[in-house]
Structure formats: structure tokens, C-alpha cells
Amino acid sequence: VQLQASGGGLVQAGGSLRLSCAASGRTVSSYAMGWFRQAPGKEREFVTAISWRGGTTIYADSAKGRFTISRDNTKNTLYLQMNSLKPEDTAVYYCASSSLSTASMWGHNYAYWGQGTQVTVSS
Numbered sequence: 147v148q149l150q151a152s153g154g155g156l157v158q159a160g161g162s163l164r165l166s167c168a169a170s171g172r173t174v175s176s177y178a179m180g181w182f183r184q185a186p187g188k189e190r191e192f193v194t195a196i197s198w199r200g201g202t203t204i205y206a207d208s209a210k211g212r213f214t215i216s217r218d219n220t221k222n223t224l225y226l227q228m229n230s231l232k233p234e235d236t237a238v239y240y241c242a243s244s245s246l247s248t249a250s251m252w253g254h255n256y257a258y259w260g261q262g263t264q265v266t267v268s269s
Contacts (some may be wrong), residue, residue, distance in 0.1 A: 147172035147258040151241045155177040161231050161267070165261055167241030175219035178244035180256060181226050183237035183265075193239070194226065195249035204249045208234075208264030211262040231267045 153165040165181070180195030194205045194215040203215050214227040224241050242256035250256075 147174075147243060149241050149243060149258055149260030151239065151260040151263040152226060154239060154265045156266045156268065157231055159231060159233055159267055162227070162229045163231065163265060165226040165228070165239055165263060165265075167226075167227060169222045169224070169243060172243070172258070174222055174224075174243045176247060178185075178246055178249045178255075179217060179224045180242050180244065180249070180251075181215060181224075182240055182253060183235075184262075185234075185237040187210045188237075189215045190240070190253065192251040192253070195244070195251060196224070197249045198239050198247040206251070228265070231265075233269045236240050236265060236267050238264050 148170045151167045178197050181193040184190040193209050196203045196215045212230045216225045240262045241260040243258040245257040
């Protein structure tokens with residue numbers, strides 16, 4: 147299984163970015179997927195996750211109201227729309243495919259991880 151994240155970049159505070167994560171080598175439509183991030187010097191943290199059909203989404207408090215996770219199972223692709231970005235959102239963002247069908251905030255429930263895409267928000 148390969149997960150290819152893209153869409154990161156440099157944006158000013160208040161701006162928006164849309165991350166994508168394309169899956170290959172495995173049909174991920176039967177599994178939940180999620181986004182995690184890791185800032186320099188910090189541990190990886192949960193951002194958001196979505197159930198296998200997209201009916202359930204969960205968000206970290208830091209992402210609620212600003213980020214939206216979605217998926218297109220026909221394209222085997224996961225998305226993360228990030229609005230009202232803040233400098234504290236600066237991190238490498240990783241997409242992951244779960245071993246479960248239900249959305250989870252716990253990293254150990256994710257079997258496959260992408261390589262990450264850098265998001266930098268300037269003040």
C-alpha cells in the first residue's frame with residue numbers, strides 16, 4: 147500500500163490549503179482514514195479521521211471549525227481542507243489508512259502511512 151500526500155506549501159495566516167492523499171496498491175474504501183501532523187520538536191498528533199463511507203468524522207479540538215476531512219472512494223483519495231490557518235498549524239501532515247472501518251484518533255489503529263507533506267503558515 148502506498149499513500150501519497152500532496153498539497154502542502156507556504157501560506158499566510160488566515161489562508162487556506164487543501165491536502166490530498168492518493169492511495170494505491172490497496173482499495174482503502176473499506177477502511178477509515180485519517181490525518182495526523184508533527185511539528186518540529188513535538189510528537190505526532192491526531193488531526194482528523196473519517197469512517198470508511200464518510201458518514202462519521204472526528205476532529206481534534208484544534209481542527210474543529212477550520213478543517214474538513216472528506217474522501218472520494220471512487221478515486222481512492224482522501225482530502226483535508228484547511229481554512230483559517232494559524233502559525234501553530236505548521237507541521238508535516240501525514241495521511242494514514244486504518245485497519246478499522248470506524249474513525250479513530252489513535253495512531254496504533256492505522257496500518258499504513260504516507261510520507262507526509264509540509265505545511266508552513268507564516269504570521
